[in-house]
Amino acid sequence: xxxxxxxxxxxxxxxxxxxxxxxxxxxxxxxxxxxxxxxxxxxxxxxxxxxxxxxxxxxxxxxxxxxxxxxxxxxxxxxxxxxxxxxxxxxxxxxxxxxxxxxxxxxxxxxxxxxxxxxxxxxxxxxxxxxxxxxxxxxxxxxxxxxxxxxxxxxxxxxxxxxxxxxxxxxxxxxxxxxxxxxxxxxxxxxxxxxxxxxxxxxxxxxxxxxxxxxxxxxxxxxxxxxxxxxxxxxxxxxxxxxxxxxxxxxxxxxxxxxxxxxxxxxxxxxxxxxxxxxxxxxxxxxxxxxxxxxxxxxxxxxxxxxxxxxxxxxxxxxxxxxxxxxxxxxxxxxxxxxxxxxxxxxxxxxxxxxxxxxxxxxxxxxxxxxxx
Ligand SMILES: O=P(O)(O)OC[C@H](O)CO
Numbered sequence: 419x420x421x422x423x424x425x426x427x428x429x430x431x432x433x434x435x436x437x438x439x440x441x442x443x444x445x446x447x448x449x450x451x452x453x454x455x456x457x458x459x460x461x462x463x464x465x466x467x468x469x470x471x472x473x474x475x476x477x478x479x480x481x482x483x484x485x486x487x488x489x490x491x492x493x494x495x496x497x498x499x500x501x502x503x504x505x506x507x508x509x510x511x512x513x514x515x516x517x518x519x520x521x522x523x524x525x526x527x528x529x530x531x532x533x534x535x536x537x538x539x540x541x542x543x544x545x546x547x548x549x550x551x552x553x554x555x556x557x558x559x560x561x562x563x564x565x566x567x568x569x570x571x572x573x574x575x576x577x578x579x580x581x582x583x584x585x586x587x588x589x590x591x592x593x594x595x596x597x598x599x600x601x602x603x604x605x606x607x608x609x610x611x612x613x614x615x616x617x618x619x620x621x622x623x624x625x626x627x628x629x630x631x632x633x634x635x636x637x638x639x640x641x642x643x644x645x646x647x648x649x650x651x652x653x654x655x656x657x658x659x660x661x662x663x664x665x666x667x668x669x670x671x672x673x674x675x676x677x678x679x680x681x682x683x684x685x686x687x688x689x690x691x692x693x694x695x696x697x698x699x700x701x702x703x704x705x706x707x708x709x710x711x712x713x714x715x716x717x718x719x720x721x722x723x724x725x726x727x728x729x730x731x732x733x734x735x736x737x738x739x740x741x742x743x744x745x746x747x748x749x750x751x752x753x754x755x756x757x758x759x760x761x762x763x764x765x766x767x768x769x770x771x772x773x774x775x776x777x778x779x780x781x782x783x784x785x786x787x788x789x790x791x
Pocket of ligand 1: 458
């Protein structure tokens with residue numbers, strides 16, 4: 419499902435945590451009325467403590483602070499940290515805590531990443547409140563102002579107030595939030611829309627990407643940490659490359675938090691390379707960012723292109739249709755291609771048997787996962 423395309427927004431690309439974390443903390447420190455945070459990952463540590471401190475200070479000065487965490491992704495948040503947040507006035511809710519329900523229900527996770535301050539400025543991207551984002555992982559976020567912020571707030575409120583979300587935070591806290599989202603005259607032409615997905619029930623993010631891949635004329639560049647594409651996406655990427663579109667994938671190299679997923683995706687390299695798709699494996703660190711570019715359309719957010727994101731998770735991305743923003747995203751891609759290793763077709767065809775065995779093994783496991791419902 420997706421919101422409407424809305425004009426008059428301002429989108430600022432914030433690559434690397436050294437850019438987006440200070441910006442997000444400053445926004446929290448300046449909040450006067452409300453702070454909404456939705457995260458998949460929050461684990462006790464330096465970043466979670468710093469975030470908790472900032473939220474507690476905001477709550478102390480009378481700001482309504484709502485923190486919604488995934489019930490599985492936040493299992494590493496200690497009971498002390500939870501108690502500290504609640505005692506200091508932070509309203510805390512957990513989406514779908516694990517329980518004796520069906521497997522599908524337990525697999526349904528809230529994977530979205532969002533911060534909204536004073537109903538005016540929002541941030542999304544691939545971030546979480548775990549220490550890996552401080553220095554170990556490469557991540558990208560986008561700062562959002564304008565009418566599209568209202569759609570992010572609505573998305574948050576619906577889940578906060580849903581029967582699948584539990585916790586001491588009151589569901590009705592989100593009922594009277596004030597918004598400040600008038601279009602900005604300087605930003606006319608900067609169109610954006612929020613696109614969200616709920617596993618295999620709503621696959622708007624995937625369908626939107628597929629449409630872009632099928633219609634792109636110049637370039638399709640995709641960065642994702644967990645690349646296990648569906649058959650239809652692979653087919654579209656290969657077709658686009660064959661019709662002369664510059665198709666490139668920016669994927670993690672050996673530094674990976676789940677190497678098995680990398681092997682499962684690598685089994686598709688051969689055919690994609692044969693069709694003319696260029697594949698770059700990022701070298702400096704584990705790249706956890708999720709952003710795509712097709713001509714002048716860009717999408718940044720939580721959605722990976724693996725079965726977890728596409729079959730079970732709640733996901734949300736910010737799409738932007740604007741030449742200026744697209745050029746910024748293109749420059750970011752170029753910088754990252756330059757620090758990546760390009761996989762060449764000849765070289766790939768000579769990879770060792772041990773590598774092929776791992777691709778087969780993890781590919782078969784992945785095939786089994788796709789059958790879970
Ligand atoms: O699910 P993501 O993309 O937010 O990444 C978190 C990883 O699963 C942690 O291992």
